[in-house]
Amino acid sequence: MTESGMPRLLTVSRASANGTAVVSAVGEIDITSVAQLREVLGEVLAAAEAPVIDLSGVRFIGSVGLNVLLEAAEKISPKRLRLVVSPQVRRPIEITGLHELLLLSDTLDEALAR
Helix, strand or coil: CCCCCCCCCEEEEEEEECCEEEEEEEEEECCCCHHHHHHHHHHHHHCCCCCEEEEEEEEEECHHHHHHHHHHHHHCCCCCEEEEECHHHHHHHHHHCHHHCEEEECCHHHHHHC
16 A cells, blocks of 8 residues: 555565566556566666566556566567566567567466576
């Protein structure tokens, strides 16, 4: 909850699993919430880490969220950015062709193993 009593649209956290940075997002990624994801990803990428991004708890991702993923994928090239995706995230990624630049997984364990 925010100070106004409204639920947050997005919660972004950072952790480590098997020595890999994991950025997790839960909620909705749109124009009002994307800055949180961009900030945390920027910190991880600035540390020259190739993170796993866990979006399995994301119910909606707008074009601004897809753009942040594209920017992150370009920064870790030649490696491919690993994502854990929900069905609501997988669909727009595949429709836009962004899946060609990303490694999509259904579980965190699967993404960490790639």
